Each structure stands twice: as C-alpha cells, then as structure tokens.
Amino acid sequence: MPPKDAACALILIHGLGDQPPDTFAEFRARFTEALGDDASRVNILEAYWAPLSRLQDLVHPTMAPGGTPAATGIPDDTSVAAAKEFTLALGKDVGVSPVAHALDPVDVLHKIQGAVPGGRELIIDVGNYVGRNGVRTAVQSVLHERLAEAHRDAPGVPVVLASHSQGTIISYDVLRQAGASYPQLRTWITMGCPLGKYLTLFQWGAQRLDVPEDLRWVNIFDPEDIVGRALNGMVGWPKPQPIDEQVDNKHNSTDFHDAHGHWHNPEVVQLIKAEVTALLA
Secondary structure: OOOOOOOEEEEEEOOOOOOOOOOOHHHHHHHHHHHHHHHHHEEEEEEOOHHHOOHHHHEOOOEOOOOOEOOOOOEOOOOHHHHHHHHHHHHHHOOOOOOOOOOOHHHHHHHHHHHOOOHHHHHHHHHHHHHOHHHHHHHHHHHHHHHHHHHHHOOOOOEEEEEEOHHHHHHHHHHHHHHHHOOOEEEEEEEOOOHHHHHHHHOOOOOOOOOOOOOEEEEEEOOOOOOOOOOOOOOOOOOOOOEEEEOOOOOOOOOOOOOOHHHHOHHHHHHHHHHHHHHHO
16 A cells, blocks of 8 residues: 555666566665655555566477477577567677677677676567567566556556666557556656667557657666667657656766666666656645
C-alpha cells in the first residue's frame, strides 16, 4: 500500500536483465535523502523484470540455427537476426569492425564483453525481447502491473515513470499499446535510452505513443554512453517530444562512462527529484 499521504507515485524500471533484486536500493536511498521531508509523500514502486530474460530463453533447447545441435550461447532462429544486427551495431560503436577483423557476431560479442560493461546481457535482452513474443509479453506485464497498482491504490495521484536502458523500450511499448489506460501518468523519464538504435535497426519506435500530448518526456543521456543518445526530433510525431538532459556518469568509481551509471549519478537523482517535486505541489 502507498504511504497514507502519498501525493505522487514514482515507478522505477531497470535496464539489463541480469540485475539483482536490490538493484534500486542505492538510488532509492539517495533519492529519499534528497527528498527530505517530502519522502513520505512519494510512493516508490519497482518494475523488476530481470528473471524473465535469460540466456536459456534465447538459446533453442535442442537445435541451433542451421539444424545443428544447440551449443551454449548460440541464439535460435526466432531471435538470431535481431541479436546479430544489434551485436554488430554495438560492436561498431566501440570500434570492433566485423569487416576489418573478419569477425562473426559471436566473435564481436566476445570483444564487446571486454569493452562494454553488461554488453553480453544487453544482447541477450535484445534478442529475447525482439525475437520472442512470450518473453516480451511477460516483461511488459510487469510494468503494466505497477502502473495499474499506482492507479488503483491512489486514484488521482500523479505518476512519474523513470526507465533505464532496455527498460525505456519496454516503457515505450507499454505506453504505445495502452498509455491511455494510465491517465495519471504525467512524466516519463528515459535514461540511456537505445530507442535511436531500435529505430535504425528494427524500425522499432516509429509508432506514436498512446498518451496525451502534454505528457512530459525527459530524456537523460551521457554522450559517452554508447547506448543512450539525445532523442529530441528523432521521433516522428510533434508531441510529446523528449526534452534532452545531458549528464556525466563518471560520478561512479570506474574509469568509463558506465551504462549503469545513471542510477548512481547524483545529477540524475536531482533531475528525477525535480520532476517528482513539481507534481507534489
């Protein structure tokens, strides 16, 4: 149940499907601290879908493409094209050229694993989500449940949806298919959003969102993140257009701009806080 005096709901949906159950713990602690006395007025809900996208879901149980016995790590025919295209595109972004190095997608995947934190899991998620209807539907249902819960438990209370990486694609699909069913949704936040790649590779993301034109869409991105990009002007409808907010994710303890860094970045905490507190008045 939401806090007794909840005046806003914040729904969190993560990116890569290998995230642990406490994946939001650090962000929640920082966000609650930043809110101060307003923390008791915000109901935080988690759309945790990690267990639904795994390597074994992507791998055919008996046969690999071409009719040979399946081997660990070889995608099946329903997902191989999507995973292959995304792998090669991601490899190009990190300087792994399949032409120059005569690499096939599996080789590129191995190179990406060393260059991109979570690169292997990202490719698994993309292959599962794009190529497997059952996995995609199950993943989307988690977000549907959280949105329905926010509406059911606190009628009339505004909702903010904060989505990250692959979670932004899940959010896009849910809002495209059934956004009108969630009229309390006032703000959609995307972080490290790969929608630009989906549009280019799969023509995924071209269908208009089923949401009011005045929905506020804030797109947070680090220009050094190979997954997320500025999105304003990329979608093919006038409104809502994403409001791009650039951040620097080198606030964490690593030497690179980690794709996971949004959840650990104090700048991001403040940006999300601003969106939530604007609805608390």
